[in-house]
Amino acid sequence: MLTLETLVPTVASGSFVWAWLLIALPLGSAALLLVAGKAANAWGHWLAVLAPLASFALALVYFIDLLGRPTAERSVRDQVYSWITTGGWDFSLALQLDPLSLLFLLLVTGVGSLIHIYSLGYMAHDPNRRRFFAYLNLFIAAMLILVLADDYLVLFVGWEGVGLASYLLISFWQERPSAAAAGKKAFIVNRVGDLGLLLAIFTCLAMFGSTKFTVVNAGVGQVSSGWAAFLGFMLLLAACGKSAQVPLQTWLLDAMEGPTPVSALIHAATMVTAGVYLVVRSGAVYAQAPSAQLAVAIVGTVTLLVGAWIGCAKDDIKKVLAGSTMSQIGYMMLAAGIGPAGYAFAIFHLLTHGFFKANMFLGAGSIMHATDGDVDMRHYGGLAKVMRITFVTFAAGYLAIIGLPFFSGAYSKDHIIEAAWEQQPVLGALALLGAGVTAFYMTRLMLMTFFGHKRWREGVKPHESPAVMWGPLVLLALGSAGLGMVLNGWIGRWLEPIGAEAPAHASWLPDFSNWLSFAVLGVVAVGVVIAWLVFGRRPVPDQPPQQVSPLTTIGRHDLYVDQAYVSGIAGGTYALGNGLARFDDRGLDKAVDGLGLGAQGAGWLARRWQNGYVRSYGLTMLIGLLAVGVVLILTQLV
Amino acid sequence: MNPDLYLVLAAILFTVGLVGFIIRRNALILFMSTELMLNAANLVLVSSSWVQGKLDGQVAAFFVMVVAAAEVVVGLSLIVTIFRARRSTSVDSESLLKG
Numbered sequence: 001m002l003t004l005e006t007l008v009p010t011v012a013s014g015s016f017v018w019a020w021l022l023i024a025l026p027l028g029s030a031a032l033l034l035v036a037g038k039a040a041n042a043w044g045h046w047l048a049v050l051a052p053l054a055s056f057a058l059a060l061v062y063f064i065d066l067l068g069r070p071t072a073e074r075s076v077r078d079q080v081y082s083w084i085t086t087g088g089w090d091f092s093l094a095l096q097l098d099p100l101s102l103l104f105l106l107l108v109t110g111v112g113s114l115i116h117i118y119s120l121g122y123m124a125h126d127p128n129r130r131r132f133f134a135y136l137n138l139f140i141a142a143m144l145i146l147v148l149a150d151d152y153l154v155l156f157v158g159w160e161g162v163g164l165a166s167y168l169l170i171s172f173w174q175e176r177p178s179a180a181a182a183g184k185k186a187f188i189v190n191r192v193g194d195l196g197l198l199l200a201i202f203t204c205l206a207m208f209g210s211t212k213f214t215v216v217n218a219g220v221g222q223v224s225s226g227w228a229a230f231l232g233f234m235l236l237l238a239a240c241g242k243s244a245q246v247p248l249q250t251w252l253l254d255a256m257e258g259p260t261p262v263s264a265l266i267h268a269a270t271m272v273t274a275g276v277y278l279v280v281r282s283g284a285v286y287a288q289a290p291s292a293q294l295a296v297a298i299v300g301t302v303t304l305l306v307g308a309w310i311g312c313a314k315d316d317i318k319k320v321l322a323g324s325t326m327s328q329i330g331y332m333m334l335a336a337g338i339g340p341a342g343y344a345f346a347i348f349h350l351l352t353h354g355f356f357k358a359n360m361f362l363g364a365g366s367i368m369h370a371t372d373g374d375v376d377m378r379h380y381g382g383l384a385k386v387m388r389i390t391f392v393t394f395a396a397g398y399l400a401i402i403g404l405p406f407f408s409g410a411y412s413k414d415h416i417i418e419a420a421w422e423q424q425p426v427l428g429a430l431a432l433l434g435a436g437v438t439a440f441y442m443t444r445l446m447l448m449t450f451f452g453h454k455r456w457r458e459g460v461k462p463h464e465s466p467a468v469m470w471g472p473l474v475l476l477a478l479g480s481a482g483l484g485m486v487l488n489g490w491i492g493r494w495l496e497p498i499g500a501e502a503p504a505h506a507s508w509l510p511d512f513s514n515w516l517s518f519a520v521l522g523v524v525a526v527g528v529v530i531a532w533l534v535f536g537r538r539p540v541p542d543q544p545p546q547q548v549s550p551l552t553t554i555g556r557h558d559l560y561v562d563q564a565y566v567s568g569i570a571g572g573t574y575a576l577g578n579g580l581a582r583f584d585d586r587g588l589d590k591a592v593d594g595l596g597l598g599a600q601g602a603g604w605l606a607r608r609w610q611n612g613y614v615r616s617y618g619l620t621m622l623i624g625l626l627a628v629g630v631v632l633i634l635t636q637l638v
Numbered sequence: 639m640n641p642d643l644y645l646v647l648a649a650i651l652f653t654v655g656l657v658g659f660i661i662r663r664n665a666l667i668l669f670m671s672t673e674l675m676l677n678a679a680n681l682v683l684v685s686s687s688w689v690q691g692k693l694d695g696q697v698a699a700f701f702v703m704v705v706a707a708a709e710v711v712v713g714l715s716l717i718v719t720i721f722r723a724r725r726s727t728s729v730d731s732e733s734l735l736k737g
Contacts, residue, residue, distance in 0.1 A: 622656065
């Protein structure tokens with residue numbers, strides 16, 4: 001097996017010297033759109049669609065190039081320029097194209113382009129369309145910096161860049177107070193995770209004198225296990241923030257305030273998976289820190305259950321999908337926490353999830369487009385007949401996420417559950433349970449949205465979306481259905497150079513040599529049947545029922561984590577702030593006022609001397625003169 | 639001749655000037671009183687120079703005269719300007735600049 005240390009990046013040559021264009025194109029387009037102002041209103045969105053498409057074409061060229069090389073040469077380092085050189089530290093902005101970053105490159109630019117095209121239709125009537133597309137391009141550029149960096153510090157630039165783009169896009173409809181608050185919440189919660197990444201970067205600088213992946217990977221074996229574990233936990237904290245993992249998961253549900261294409265691109269397919277990327281990229285660190293690795297797996301398992309729980313209780317279609325995103329990223333983190341045996345599966349699930357979740361989010365956007373922006377599933381029902389294309393494409397995503405054999409999710413999720421079962425049976429069993437819950441809430445979503453009787457509001461006449469919207473849906477649906485088959489036999493070997501172990505089973509056919517595969521199918525079937533018994537057989541109530549089990553109540557309130565944070569952590573800060581404000585009001589302010597009053601009084605006294613009469617000034621001078629004379633005479637006498 | 643008499647004369651002149659400066663209101667009179675005090679000081683300087691047989695006091699007296707001449711230029715022009723503006727040279731009416 002090739003490991004990270006033996007895979008030496010080759011210096012970029014040929015077409016690879018143009019790799020910086022991957023980032024420069026969307027970044028330049030974003031800058032142009034923002035600077036040009038209203039002049040770009042008419043054509044800005046077309047430019048914004050072309051930029052990621054061009055990056056995608058370039059990424060395809062590089063992918064095919066690397067595909068044709070021997071395994072040991074599949075890593076290219078393209079030095080762009082020397083960024084900071086100070087003392088013993090030397091940071092250069094360099095792009096690293098290796099099997100892992102190439103897959104991300106294709107996902108980000110590919111799915112990103114489709115979502116840009118979809119947005120042409122979805123945002124057609126928004127007055128701030130140009131700004132929206134500029135931010136989307138900014139996001140693509142930042143995400144590409146994140147995945148192409150060969151250095152934790154450069155990665156951090158992209159990491160903050162996607163955070164900024166996410167903030168700008170969540171609060172895109174800034175006139176809504178809830179959207180503005182959601183953007184702030186996402187930004188602030190992400191800061192906690194960023195603290196972890198910063199501490200990891202500082203640790204790397206202190207220990208290894210560099211933040212380059214190659215240097216850190218080589219050096220982490222030499223430091224004490226305590227430091228390696230610290231590094232691992234800090235990177236996990238960073239991943240928790242960006243990937244909405246427990247305990248920093250609260251921002252993702254509110255992030256659904258943003259326009260739906262944003263939810264699909266940033267909060268489902270790409271940005272939120274950056275944490276998984278970080279953990280897989282730092283595989284060498286986790287190899288030295290078994291405790292941190294176990295923590296990754298536990299965080300993943302807890303999140304996959306929490307996300308699924310929330311998904312079961314929500315009526316807002318986007319929040320169900322957000323809960324499901326948390327849950328699926330939990331699966332990826334679980335796989336990443338298993339170690340090299342799971343890395344390929346984590347990335348595999350990340351790719352398939354990128355497709356089927358973007359597919360379903362865009363489908364949800366298409367439904368919202370048809371129902372005047374209504375997100376409440378209790379106001380849907382019976383949409384399958386009026387929105388055939390949306391229904392069929394959504395169904396492909398649905399079958400993929402619940403893991404029907406031959407659909408893409410089946411391959412990747414089965415692998416994760418099996419690998420978890422082998423390494424940590426408890427976590428494996430919980431992941432198996434999660435698969436059943438996933439089937440339950442996704443079936444609930446399908447039944448409430450597309451089947452049953454119509455519960456449409458007055459005046460809502462659902463209709464199919466325009467071709468510019470269903471076109472991307474069809475392509476994503478094809479990916480949701482077929483990507484698993486295509487990648488299953490290949491991805492393990494492809495990812496071997498970055499430290500992943502190739503899976504034993506690798507063909508395009510589903511694997512039924514193991515009893516666990518049947519168990520997964522059985523659990524999924526149970527979940528589907530229960531959902532049908534509850535939501536398919538009986539009519540869905542128009543209003544959310546009030547007499548529900550405590551489980552549902554807790555799920556509806558996001559497990560009360562927000563309340564706990566507000567009263568627990570924010571409460572102390574509020575009290576401190578209020579105390580300081582009172583001290584400022586009553587202490588400092590009064591003291592400053594007193595000084596002013598004192599000066600005023602002294603001035604009033606001094607002013608009395610200046611009466612404007614020359615003779616009084618003359619008298620003063622005389623008195624002064626006499627005083628000086630007396631002093632002089634007295635001193636002469638002594 | 640007793641040099642003390644010069645000093646007595648100077649003291650009388652200074653006192654006349656000082657009292658005039660304090661009790662009179664007309665700016666021109668005040669001005670003249672100031673000159674009187676300056677010249678009383680000059681008299682002391684010159685007489686002590688004569689007593690001690692040195693030129694230092696006389697040189698200092700010249701300085702005082704030059705300063706007095708300069709002061710007259712500025713002061714008189716001020717008084718003329720004020721008189722034009724207010725038709726009066728009473729210094730008591732010029733108390734607008736009080737604090």
